[in-house]
Amino acid sequence: MSRRARRNTRSARVPRAVTRAVTLVEMLVVIGVLAVLLAIVVPATSSVRASSRSAACQSNLRQLGIAASMYATQNRDAYPAAILYGMDGAGLVTSAWDFEHRPGGEVRPSVLWDFVKGPNEVQQCPDFLGASTFGDDPSTGYNYNTSYIGAEGRFPEQDSSGAWIDGWRLARRGVASAQFRKTSTTALFGEGGWRGGANKFMRAPSATVEGDLPTVYGGGQAFRHGGCTHVCYLDGHVGGACDCNDGVHSPPALLEGVLGFPRNGFLSDDDFPYDPR
DSSP: OOHHHHHHHHHHHSOOOOOOOOOHHHHHHHHHHHHHHHHHHHHHHHHHHHHHHHHHHHHHHHHHHHHHHHHHHHTTTOOOOSEEEEEETTEEEEEESSEEEOTTSOEEEOGGGGGOSSHHHHTSOTTOOSOOSSTTOSSOSEEEETTTTSOBOOOOEEOTTSOEEOGGGGOBOOOOGGGOOOTTTSEEEEEBOBTTBOOSEEOOTTOTTTOOHHHHHTSOEEOTBTTBEEEEETTSOEEEEOOOBOTTTOOHHHIIIIIOTTTEEBSOSSSTTTOOO
């Protein structure tokens, strides 16, 4: 067989590859499949992340509840003050349940820090990314039952001799622990929210304690977890609440201008979830 014949035979045995262009229809099908997959995967990923933040938030609130209980154990069953004011040689000292503000702008850890591991993380709600609306607090997002549990002070006053009256001496006291009856249904800590961001003083909606509606409507709860909020109760358990209430008074100007309803609201229209008696 000649060389030419052998080459022809070899060419006949090995067919050349045929190149075919992808059609527009096929490209559209592929794009459609990818779009469907993304539509499935992205919400699922977002849901997992939201669940993770929600779990972290519940853990934080549980640790705050344990810290407050440990504080009470070491202080004759008295829970931490929500806020007190005092005077030192340099000026006014503001001591809240979470941070202490010193004259000159210094911010120090307050009473609960001794009972919490990693307080900067614990006192920061993972689903609230805004700045504190109270001074220069480095962590924010949670509030404390100020109407019925934590004492609330007034600004220092001077007596007739010129001495300062401050701190616990000028404070409205919370309900004594001996009067606690509804520990499983009374909120201790929660996710604070008002129109300006987060708040750290939880208020009951009736305003019978504070006697000031604007103050009360600035102390609502943030329903930021898919329309729900988390609460740590007096007995230590953490639960969710999904019924955002506008309070027994429901003043339209305060609901919109101060509270930011319905993103924020109260746990009930009355004081039942706040009053432990």
